[in-house]
Each structure stands twice: as structure tokens, then as C-alpha cells.
Amino acid sequence: MKSFLFVTDLDNTLVGESRALAALNDKLVQHREEHGTKIVYATGRSPLLFAELQNEQQLIEPDALVASVGTEIYFNGSDTADKGWWDKLTPGWDREAIIAATAHFADLVMQPDSEQRPYKVSFLLTEDSAREVLPQLKKSLQQQGLDTKLIYSAGIDLDILPRHGDKGLAVQYLRSLWDIEATQTVVCGDSGNDISLFSQTEERGIIVGNAKSELLQWHNENPADYHYLAQAFCAGGILEGLNHFGFIE
Numbered sequence: 001m002k003s004f005l006f007v008t009d010l011d012n013t014l015v016g017e018s019r020a021l022a023a024l025n026d027k028l029v030q031h032r033e034e035h036g037t038k039i040v041y042a043t044g045r046s047p048l049l050f051a052e053l054q055n056e057q058q059l060i061e062p063d064a065l066v067a068s069v070g071t072e073i074y075f076n077g078s079d080t081a082d083k084g085w086w087d088k089l090t091p092g093w094d095r096e097a098i099i100a101a102t103a104h105f106a107d108l109v110m111q112p113d114s115e116q117r118p119y120k121v122s123f124l125l126t127e128d129s130a131r132e133v134l135p136q137l138k139k140s141l142q143q144q145g146l147d148t149k150l151i152y153s154a155g156i157d158l159d160i161l162p163r164h165g166d167k168g169l170a171v172q173y174l175r176s177l178w179d180i181e182a183t184q185t186v187v188c189g190d191s192g193n194d195i196s197l198f199s200q201t202e203e204r205g206i207i208v209g210n211a212k213s214e215l216l217q218w219h220n221e222n223p224a225d226y227h228y229l230a231q232a233f234c235a236g237g238i239l240e241g242l243n244h245f246g247f248i249e
């Protein structure tokens with residue numbers, strides 16, 4: 001067995017099936033001890049909502065936390081975001097101008113203050129409205145020269161991020177920092193904000209059996225033999241996929 005980089009989304013990917021989670025945690029802790037495997041959480045949650053989840057669930061301490069849809073990285077439980085990553089997100093990012101531009105769209109409902117972050121502006125938007133609003137919003141931001149990325153997840157969450165920020169790009173940053181090959185990296189997810197994890201290079205990918213339609217649709221349109229669609233849900237699906245790729249036995 002060799003060390004690998006394990007990256008997982010939290011809600012409805014790592015978390016959701018508590019018995020499988022306990023079994024997976026044991027395997028990962030052991031692998032980290034024996035082989036130096038790195039464990040990374042890549043979540044849409046802010047550090048505040050991540051702390052809430054930590055209180056509710058049995059989560060092992062990650063080597064790095066990628067929070068706020070890839071726009072913040074915290075190493076070894078630190079509460080100070082990595083400055084090197086933020087420096088990459090800064091060019092072209094104008095938070096105030098983005099908020100002003102979104103004010104014209106009545107269907108966009110601001111998410112709670114805790115989820116408005118230095119490099120992330122987030123709204124709730126119904127699926128019905130999204131069809132019309134997303135293309136218009138995209139155009140409007142472009143016309144104002146605002147270089148952003150829109151990520152729509154689970155038929156409700158809209159995140160506006162810097163062009164160079166998302167979960168997948170944050171993982172590329174970690175890979176180069178830790179010097180880990182794409183083929184020794186495995187990423188796991190269930191919804192729209194995880195698509196970037198699967199669409200970088202040749203990272204091994206595990207799509208849990210309970211994945212949302214937007215990720216399944218993306219997977220159908222972009223098939224790859226290094227992406228595995230699990231049968232089992234949440235941590236059960238991750239265990240299945242790690243076995244499939246031979247990362248654990």
C-alpha cells in the first residue's frame with residue numbers, strides 16, 4: 001500500500017451514513033499513520049458551519065480543510081486561512097461590485113452572513129428561477145468586467161467565486177505544495193460544487209451512489225475510466241471506490 005491524497009466533500013458524501021463513516025475513519029487513520037496518506041476535506045461550508053458539523057459528527061482531523069467552496073484553505077486545524085492561496089484568488093476579484101451587480105436580481109436571496117466570505121458571495125435561488133436568472137446574471141457580470149465563476153448546487157445554492165477559485169483548483173494547489181501525483185489522488189463528491197474536483201486532470205474520482213442529478217449529468221456527459229460511480233451511499237460509496245482503485249484493501 002502506498003500513500004495517497006484523499007480529498008472528500010462532507011455533506012452527503014463523507015457524512016450521511018454513520019456506520020460506514022466510522023469504518024472509513026478507521027481505515028484512513030491507519031493509512032495516515034502507516035503510509036503518510038493526506039486527508040483533506042473540501043466543503044462548501046464556512047469555517048463556522050464546519051465547526052458545527054465537527055460537533056455533531058465523528059470527523060477525524062484533516063491535514064487541510066478546503067472551506068467555502070475552495071476559496072479558503074486551513075492547514076492542520078489552524079484558524080488562519082492560507083495566505084498563499086488567497087493571493088491567487090485576489091486578481092480581478094471585486095466583492096463590492098459583485099454584490100452591487102446582483103442587487104438587480106430579485107430572485108436572488110442572500111444566504112446567512114456566516115456564508116458570505118472574503119472570496120465567496122452566496123445566494124439561494126430556486127431551480128425554476130435559475131433557468132432564467134443564471135444566464136442573465138452571468139452576462140451582466142461579464143459586461144461589467146467582473147471575472148467570476150458561478151456554481152449552482154443541489155437545485156438551491158448559488159455561489160459566486162473568483163475565476164481561479166473552486167474546490168478542484170484548491171486541490172491542484174495542495175498537490176503541487178505536497179508534490180503528489182494526480183494518479184495518487186482521489187476525490188469524492190455528490191453535487192454541483194464537487195464537479196471541479198473531477199474536472200482537473202486525472203485524479204481518481206468517486207461519485208457516491210446518492211449523488212445529485214447535476215453531478216450525474218456531468219458524469220454522463222464527461223465519462224472517464226478514472227471516475228467511479230459507487231452503488232453505496234456516502235462513506236459506504238467512498239469505501240467501495242477506494243477498494244475499486246486499490247488505494248485500500
Ligand code: GLC
Binds near residue numbers: 049158
Ligand atoms: C454549503 C455552504 C453554502 C454553499 C453550498 C453550496 O452549504 O454553506 O454557502 O452555497 O455549500 O456550495
Ligand code: MG
Binds near residue numbers: 009010011013189190
Ligand atoms: Mg455535498
